Amino acid sequence: MNPNLTNVILWSLFAFLCGTLPLSLWIGRVLVRKDVRRVGDGNPGAINAFKAGGWQIGILALLLDVSKAAAPVGLAYQVWGWRGWEIIPVALAPMVGSAFSPFLGFKGGKSLSVALGMWVGLTLWQAPVVILVSLTVAFLIQTISGWAVVVAAVCTTLYLVLTHAPGPFWVIAPIQFVILFWKHRADLCQKPRLRPWLTRK
Numbered sequence: 001m002n003p004n005l006t007n008v009i010l011w012s013l014f015a016f017l018c019g020t021l022p023l024s025l026w027i028g029r030v031l032v033r034k035d036v037r038r039v040g041d042g043n044p045g046a047i048n049a050f051k052a053g054g055w056q057i058g059i060l061a062l063l064l065d066v067s068k069a070a071a072p073v074g075l076a077y078q079v080w081g082w083r084g085w086e087i088i089p090v091a092l093a094p095m096v097g098s099a100f101s102p103f104l105g106f107k108g109g110k111s112l113s114v115a116l117g118m119w120v121g122l123t124l125w126q127a128p129v130v131i132l133v134s135l136t137v138a139f140l141i142q143t144i145s146g147w148a149v150v151v152a153a154v155c156t157t158l159y160l161v162l163t164h165a166p167g168p169f170w171v172i173a174p175i176q177f178v179i180l181f182w183k184h185r186a187d188l189c190q191k192p193r194l195r196p197w198l199t200r201k
Contacts, residue, residue, distance in 0.1 A: 009089075012089040012090050012093045013093070014072060015094050016093040016094065019069060019095060019098040020108075021103070023064040024064070025044040025049075027057060028049050028057070028061075031060075034052045035052075036051075039052050045113060065114055066114070066120060069094035069095070069118045069120075070118070070120040072090065073091050073094065074122075076090045078124070088168050091121070095176055109183070110180070111179060111180065118176065130156060131152050134148075134151050134152045134155035134156075135151070135152050141194065142192040144193060145187055146184035146186070146187025147192045153180070153181075
């Protein structure tokens with residue numbers, strides 16, 4: 001598809017619509033007859049879908065939340081070859097849609113799965129591996145999810161530096177980080193708490 005202004009606007013709107021869909025919430029209601037916002041931290045995301053319905057429901061919710069960003073972004077970047085300025089609104093649209101979904105009163109979820117999906121669309125496996133490893137290590141060390149996101153953001157930035165990432169990535173990444181930090185702002189007001197096994201003498 002030619003990346004003219006009309007096509008970019010239309011595809012960005014479609015990507016935004018994909019991001020707005022609260023799939024984890026709907027899966028919880030349909031498959032386990034529960035509102036996932038009533039467990040855990042109240043976020044309508046995959047982690048609370050896991051807590052509400054078990055690992056099968058959680059994995060399904062995670063895959064769908066990742067896919068709603070990976071599909072439109074990957075199609076534009078990997079298939080159509082939109083590698084210039086035009087990929088910026090397309091890549092960010094699912095994040096904005098998820099974080100401020102009109103289906104959820106413009107509150108939305110914390111959008112971490114959607115952020116992961118965006119990087120799947122842009123880099124296939126590379127950035128997602130960096131993100132998942134850094135999140136895992138951060139969660140093994142401490143318990144506050146917001147600080148794990150900060151660690152992942154730092155590691156993602158290092159990945160962009162080391163791989164000489166293209167210019168659009170340097171616009172997409174900081175805007176994405178701002179959205180994630182805003183959605184995790186309550187966590188970031190707390191001090192990191194080390195896991196008990198690190199504090200034992």
